Amino acid sequence: MYARSWEMICSVWLPIALGTLLLLVATAAGWAIARRPTMMLGRVVSWWLRHVVFPLVMCRLWWCRAAAILVNNTTILAVLLSLGRWSIAPLFGVAALGLSLGVALRVMPDVPLPLSPRPSHQGARGYRVQIGLALNLLEPPAIMLTVGLSLAWPVMSWPASRVWETFVLWVVPATLLAAGGEATWLGAYRPLGESDRNSQPLAGNDDRNAG
Numbered sequence: 001m002y003a004r005s006w007e008m009i010c011s012v013w014l015p016i017a018l019g020t021l022l023l024l025v026a027t028a029a030g031w032a033i034a035r036r037p038t039m040m041l042g043r044v045v046s047w048w049l050r051h052v053v054f055p056l057v058m059c060r061l062w063w064c065r066a067a068a069i070l071v072n073n074t075t076i077l078a079v080l081l082s083l084g085r086w087s088i089a090p091l092f093g094v095a096a097l098g099l100s101l102g103v104a105l106r107v108m109p110d111v112p113l114p115l116s117p118r119p120s121h122q123g124a125r126g127y128r129v130q131i132g133l134a135l136n137l138l139e140p141p142a143i144m145l146t147v148g149l150s151l152a153w154p155v156m157s158w159p160a161s162r163v164w165e166t167f168v169l170w171v172v173p174a175t176l177l178a179a180g181g182e183a184t185w186l187g188a189y190r191p192l193g194e195s196d197r198n199s200q201p202l203a204g205n206d207d208r209n210a211g
Contacts, residue, residue: 030103045107049107081164085153
C-alpha cells in the first residue's frame with residue numbers, strides 16, 4: 001500500500017513543482033492586493049484571524065490547540081484535493097489558496113497575536129519552541145503534495161480510491177505532526193492579561209499535555 005502510494009508520489013513531481021510555483025505567484029499577488037487596507041479581501045481575512053483563528057490557538061490545552069489546527073488544515077487540503085475531480089478546478093483552488101495565504105501574511109502583523117511568553121524557564125521554553133517549529137516544517141511538503149495530486153488527478157485519470165489513499169497515508173500524518181508542533185510552540189505563550197500567579201501551573205499542565 002505504501003509502495004503503491006509512493007509510486008504515485010514519484011509520478012507527480014512535475015505537477016508538484018508547477019503547482020508550487022503557481023501557489024507562490026498567487027501568494028505574492030495576495031500580498032500585493034492586501035497593501036490597500038480598504039480591500040474587502042484584506043478586511044475579511046483580518047476578521048477571520050481576529051475572531052476565528054486566534055481564539056482557537058489561544059486555548060490553554062495542547063490537545064485543543066492541536067485539534068483545532070489539524071481540523072482547519074486537513075479540511076482545507078481535503079477540499080483542494082477534491083477539486084482534482086474536475087479539469088481546471090484545481091488551478092482555481094491553488095490560486096485561491098495562494099491569494100488567501102498572501103493576504104494573511106500581509107495583514108497578520110497588523111493583527112498581533114494576543115499572547116505573551118509564559119513565565120517558565122527560558123531554556124525549556126526555547127527547547128519547546130525549537131521542537132514545535134521543526135515539526136511545523138512538515139506542513140509545506142504536505143501542501144505541495146496535495147497541490148501536485150490535485151493538479152495531476154484530471155490528467156492521470158486515477159481511481160479516486162488511490163488518490164485518497166495517498167492523501168491519508170502521507171498528507172494526513174504530516175499534517176498531524178505539523179499541527180502538534182504548532183500547538184507545542186504556541187504552548188510556550190499565554191493569553192495577555194493572564195496573571196503570572198495563575199499562568200505558572202497552567203504552563204506546567206501544558207507541558208504535561210504536550211508530552
